[in-house]
Amino acid sequence: MAAALGSEAAVEIKDLKKSFDGKDYVLNGIDLEIPKGRITVIIGFSGTGKSVLLKHILGLLKPTSGEIRVLGREIGGMGVEELTRFRQQYGMLFQYAALFDDMSAVDNVVFPIREHRRDLTKEQMRGIAREKLKQSGLDEKHFDKLPAELSGGMRKRVGLARALALDPDLMIYDEPTTGLDPVLTEMVDNLIVSTHNLKQGTTSVVVSHDLYAAFRIGHYIAMLNNGKVLLAGTPQDFLDSEIELVRKFVAKGVHKA
Amino acid sequence: MKAMTYGELRGKVNHAIDGAAVFAWKRLEGVILATGEVMTFAIYSVRAFFARPRRFDELLNHMEFIGNKSVFIIALSGLFTGAALSYQIYLGFKLVNATSLVGPTVALGITRELGPVLTGLIVAARAGGAMAARLGTMRVSEQIDALEVMGVEPRQYLVSPRIVASVLTMPLLTGIFDFVAMFGSWLLCVQVLEMDEAAFFDRTQLWLQPSHINEGLFKAAVFGLFFSAVCTHRGFTTKGGAAGVGNSTNRGVVLSMVLIIVSDFFLTSLINFFYAVTDPTGGRG
Structure with missing residues (x-):
């Protein structure tokens, strides 16, 4: 699938299933390849498993079955320490930013640098943080x-500055525009694109239910429905799709655009 | 109304007994599972403290919060506990003409029991509650997830220093409580009730052994481990927004307090058994 964009996959997900109670499956056989160096937007109605999928990519949840390879490494079988080290390659912007409320803005950005770049002086750390x-x-x-x-x-x-602090290879955005007004939404969308263009080769994954944003910023879009990938492809693939649900979703997004 | 036959009555009683047994077992099973979960959490966290990167800055910060900021309330409680206990014991001992034993009795009671238990209860309410609330808030606002995503092991960063700080700080606070409580006792006995000062100190020195003080300090460290493990676990596993944080804090503090009081009895028995084996002459008193 990622080959459609002429690049290898940064994230490969094969037959991923997740059930919290052993009966109902939130993810029910996800097959998805997220292309490297592109912006991929994962969309879907509420409750379709977008956030659960994201948590699997981050290694915060273990799959019931299936495989997840991130940047060439299978993360499902990693131990806590290995996963902790591996996550240094991630940058994540949370829905409500998840800033440490007892630290100033600059200290929030210094935090990951202090944790992983102990070779730097305090001044250098603050310098990087201010730059970000x-x-x-x-x-x-x-x-x-x-x-x-x-x-x-x-x-x-x-x-976002905190997520960028360690120059990650994989940037993840969880519902970055939820609850924001249209002006701020556009500002955040532009920020995602400019951030993506900062470092060549960075892969960005945006989870959203805003198809308008998906068409504006996404090189690749994956739509989830009932715990499965309904359609994955370029924005043009979505416009050309004959799938009823996709057409409905697209109609709303394009109308808004 | 039709009378119940013997068989029907017996069936009903058996059914009720079965139901009660299943209910009791389920509750017990829940307690055992929860205890195991907290123990695993605490063991992992204590072990993680010795892993790299070291968290000495966090340790000192938490020791300052748990210890330094509890000194005043501990000292105040100690002063009045010592004085009140002395007065009660004085009234009792006066009846049998044994007021010279008020000092050592208070000293033994404070150092072995009341010092660690009351310090444990006060610190569990103050610092334990704060731990559960802080971690709970961090959990529901995704700050703990953010730590994980940044490649920082949240238990090692958030929980380990809190548990180690509680274990190290509790004996220090108990020492302060003991000292101030004895000062309160001296104030009441010698300055207010005009008991003989030399007898007060002589008798206390005669009966109070270093092992009594150590027993209390050891208990205090164990109580520190208990309340910090319970409260951090509750906070760390919080679910459900602001209501969840309140619930975690409430349950963490209540459970810690009950645990301190119940475990005190078993610790006392264990310590006395230990001394009975290692010091059969019983010189400890």
Whole structure:
């Protein structure tokens, strides 16, 4: 599938199943390849298993069955320590930014650097953190504020700067525009694209239910329904699709666009 | 109304007994499973403390929060506990003309039992509650997930330093409680009730052995382990938003307090058994 975009897969998921109670399957045989160096948007109605799939890619959940290879490594069988080391290649922007509320904006960004780049001095760490905050578009006067003193948009910027702190190979965005007004939504979408273009080869995965955003920023789109991939392909593939549910979804997205 | 036959009555009684037995077993099974879960969590966390990267900065921060910020409330409680206990014992001993034994009795009671138990209860309520609430909030606001995604082992970063800090700090706080409680006892006995000061100190020195103080300090460390393991576990496994955080905090503190009081009895028995084996002459008193 990823070959359609002429690139190898950054994430390969084969027949992934997940059940929390042993009876109902939230993910019921997901087969998906996320192309390397592109922006992939995973879309679907609420409750279709998007966040559960994301947690599997991050290694936060273990699959009931199936295989997940991320950046060429099978993560389902990794132990805690191995997975902890491996996750240094991830960057993630959470839905509500998940900033550490007892740290200032700049300290939030310093945190992952301090954890993984112990060779750097404190000054160097703060220098990198300030640079990342600027890249994310946060005004310098807000650097020393606590998350509670920042607006929703500013918090997203700090969360993004923190996710970028270690120059990750795989950037993941969990519902980045949920609850934001249209202006902020567009700002976050633009931020995702500019962040993706910062480092060549970075793979970005955006989980969203906003098809408009998917068409605006996505090179590749995967739509989930009932725990399965209903359709995965380029935006054009979605426009050309004959699948009823896809057509309905697309009609709303294109209408909005 | 038709009278019940013997067989029907017997069947009903048997059914009720079966139901009660199944209910009791399910509850017991739940307690055993929960205990196992907390123990595994605590063992993993303590072991993780010695793994790299070292978390000494976090350890000191938590020791400061648990220890330093509890000193005033511990000292205040100790002062009045020592004074109140002395007064009660004085009233009792006065009846048998044994007021000279008030000092050592209070000293033994404070160092072996009340010091560690009351310190444990106070710190569990103050610091344990804060631990459960803090970790619970971090869980529901995805801050713990964020740590994991950043390649930071959250139990090693958040839980280990809290548990180790509690184990190290509790004996220090208990030492302060003991000291201030004895000061309260001296204040009441010598300054208010005008008992003989020399007799107060002589008798106390005669009866109070270092092993009594060690017993209390050891218990305090165990209580520190118990409340911190329970409260961090509750916080770490919080589900369900703000209500979940409140629930975790409440359950963590209540369970810690019950655990401290119940385990105190077993620890006392165990320690006395230990001394009975290692010191058969019974010089410890």
